[in-house]
Amino acid sequence: MGENCGVHGCSLNRRRATKVISFHDIMRIKDQEWRSSLVASLGREFTKEKLKMKSRKHLYICSRHFEEKCIVQGKKCHLVMSATTAAVLKAYGAPGAEKTAEFISLTDRFFDCLNGISLTDNKFDRRGYTSVDDARFKFLDDFLIYLRDWKNLVEAKKAENLTASERNRMFISAPTYNGIRVTVQSFVEVTRYLLQHGCAFVLPRKMCQDPLEEHFGRHRSQQRRCSNPTLYQFGYQENKLRIQRCLALQMPAKGNTRGAKRTTDPVVLSSSPIKRRTTEK
Secondary structure, X not given: XXXXXXXXXXXXXXXXXXXXXXXXXXXXXXXXXXXXXXXXXXXXOOHXXXXXXXXXXXXXXXXXXXXXXXXXXXXXXXXXXXXXXXXXXXXXXXXXXXXXXXXXXXXXXXXXXXXXXXXXXXXXXXXOEOOOOOHHHHHHHHHHHHHHHHHHHHHXXXXXXXXXXXXXXXXXXXXXXXXXXXXXXXXXXXXXXXXXXXXXXXXXXXXXXXXXXXHHHHHHHHHOOOOOOOHHHHHHHHHHHHHHHHOOOOOOXXXXXXXOOOOOXXXXXXXXXXXXXXXXX
């Protein structure tokens, strides 16, 4: 069945709708009282239709029946992990929401500390780093301690006969935790090293490992199925790549990198004879 809007008098279908109109399945709402109020507001008064709705697994409402402020667009989902959301949870959240608000607040500051692009930003956490004794380094270390203590607390739940799946839902995923830990430790060490060796400031958002991934991606494409090249094979491939750069050949980026933006002069092929080299007598 197609995804049709369930509001009485609205026959809009997802296939005929434009990209700016979204469809929302209200049957997925876990709050039964809120879900029932939405179903009652559809304006359908016929008994047969009501009986039919109760047996439906999906019931959609298009975004034309909501106010613009009620719908969070995909590009604005990052605003959920913000200081404003944390403040609202602390003020109006249900009992026990303080820990969630604390996690959102710490995560928001964590992203700010790693996304500085200016030295004059209005928010201190989004400024560049100019000192090895910056207070944000201490915050990043404390953030790792916060996550580690949370992880240890969840692992202690083994004595309460909780399954591994239940414990995993009580903490962020293992790849996310390891990624944050590696990112923070490497960022702090690299930033302090740069500041101690002549850099006046460091802008975190300018750090990018795409050129490095792009380079080794070319190595993988050269090696084909061999995933463990020898030192001789790696050197041979490196020489091939170096020759390509010298000839200014086009080297498209491969993999999940955006590629380095370089301006290369086109290669001009000519059939004119090469000048004879003169020898000294």
